[in-house]
Amino acid sequence: MYYCPNRSAYVPLYYRPASPVASYKSLDEALKLIEQAIKGEREDELFYDYLIAEAPTQEDKEIIVSIRDDEIKHNRMFRMIYEAFTGKNVQSPTEVQFQKPSSYIEGVKKALLGELKAVENYRNIRAGLPNRYYRDMVFEILTDELKHASKYNLILNLDLRRKVYS
Template structure:
C-alpha cells in the first residue's frame, strides 16, 4: 500500500501554495520576473500620468488644491525614479518610455480627481505585488515607501473631494 507523506513533509507546491523560494530561503507568491514586468508597466505610463496631473493642477479651483496635487505629482516623479533604479539594478538596463503619448482629459475637475483616486488605489495593489517579488530588503523598503505614498495620495484626493462637497453644501445653504 502507498504511504502518503504527512502534510508537513510535502513541498509548498504540493500543499497547494504557489510560492517559490529564493536562494536566501524567502518565499513569495510573485516571482522577481513578474515584479520587474510590473515595474516596467508602471513606469511606461509616466508621461501620460504627468500630463494628467498637470491638467488637474490647471483645473484646481483653489491654491490649496493645486498645492496638494503638485505634491502628489512630485511624489509620482520620485516613484518613477525609484522604480527605474530598481529595474536597472536587477536587469542592467534602463526602461524605455514611449515617445508619443495620448492623454484623455476628464470632463470635469471632480471626475479627474475621482479617476486619480481610483488610480492610486489600483497602484497600491500593483505595487504590493512588486514588493512581494523583490528579494532584497533594501528594494522592498523602497517599494514600501512608494506604497505608503500612494495611500497618502488617496487620502489627499478624498480630502479634495470633501472640499468640493463642502462647497456644494455651502452653495445650497446660501
Template sequence: MNYTNPYERWNMCCSNYGMDFTQEGLNKALCLIKDAVQGERNDELEYEYLICLAPTREEKEIITSIRNDERNHRKWYKEIYKCYTGKTIESTDGEQSEKPKSYIDGIKKAFFGELSAMERYRIIRAGLPSRCQRDIVFQILTDEIKHAIKYNYILTINLCKYGWTGKKRTD
C-alpha cells in the first residue's frame, strides 16, 4: 500500500512492545496529549513574539526553527490522539499569555518550558503501546532537548554581550 502520510495507519505497520504499558498509563498519556496540543500552540504563539524581539538574525532563525518544530509536534500529537480515541483535538489561540518583561525573560521562560515539556512527554511515551508512536514521541522529546540547548545558547551569547546588568559591555 502507498500512504501519503507516513504516520497514517501506524497500527498496521507498527508492533506493540508487549505488556510494558497499562490502560491506566495509556489514559494518562492521552490526557497529557490533550494538554500538550494546547501547550505546543501556546509555545508557538509565544515564540512568534520572541522572533519579533530577537536582536539578531541568527537568534530569529533559531527561534523560528523551534517554532516550526512546535507546529509539527502539535500535529503529531493530534494524530496519535485521534488514533486511540477517534476524536480530533482542537487547539485554540486562547487568551494571549502575559508578555515577558524583556526578551531575555521570554527566553528564560521558553528554556524552562522546554525542560518541563520533556518531563511530561516522557510520561506520554511510557503510556503508549505502539512502538511507532513511542518513536514519534521520542523524536518530539529529543527536539525539546535540542530546543532547551538552543535557548541556553541564546542566553549565553546575550550574557556574554550584555553581562548580568543587561547593558551592553564595552570591554
C-alpha cells in the first residue's frame, strides 16, 4: 500500500500517480544528444547523396530517397524541440569531412548500423524530455529509424538476391 496525500488515503501501489519529473535521463542530457544529432546533419546529407548516386537500381534509389526525406523531417523536429527548451538555434558546422565508404554495400551496412545507434540515442532523448508532446515527437522519429533499418535490410537482401540470381 502507498499513502497518497492527494486522496488522504492508502491506495495500492499500482494506483500511485506518476511523478511528472520522474525519469532516468535529464533534459540536459536530452538536449546535448539533440544538439549532436543536429550537428551531424551536413555529414548525413553528403552520405545520403553518395548512397543515392551509387545505388544500382531505381528501387534502391527510391528507398534511400524516402529515408533521406524522413531524416530531413527529423532534423526539423529536433531543431524545434531544441529551440522550444533553449530559445536558441543550433548552428551546423559548415566544414565537414565526409569519409566515402569503400563501396555502396559497405555504405548501406554503415547506414543500417547508424540507424540502430540512432535508436539508442533517441531513446535517451525521449526519456529526458519532460512532457508527452515532445516525447511523442521523438517516438515518431524512433519508429522511423526502425523502419529505416528494415529498409536497409531490404536493400542488402535485394543485393544478395541480385548476386545469387545473376
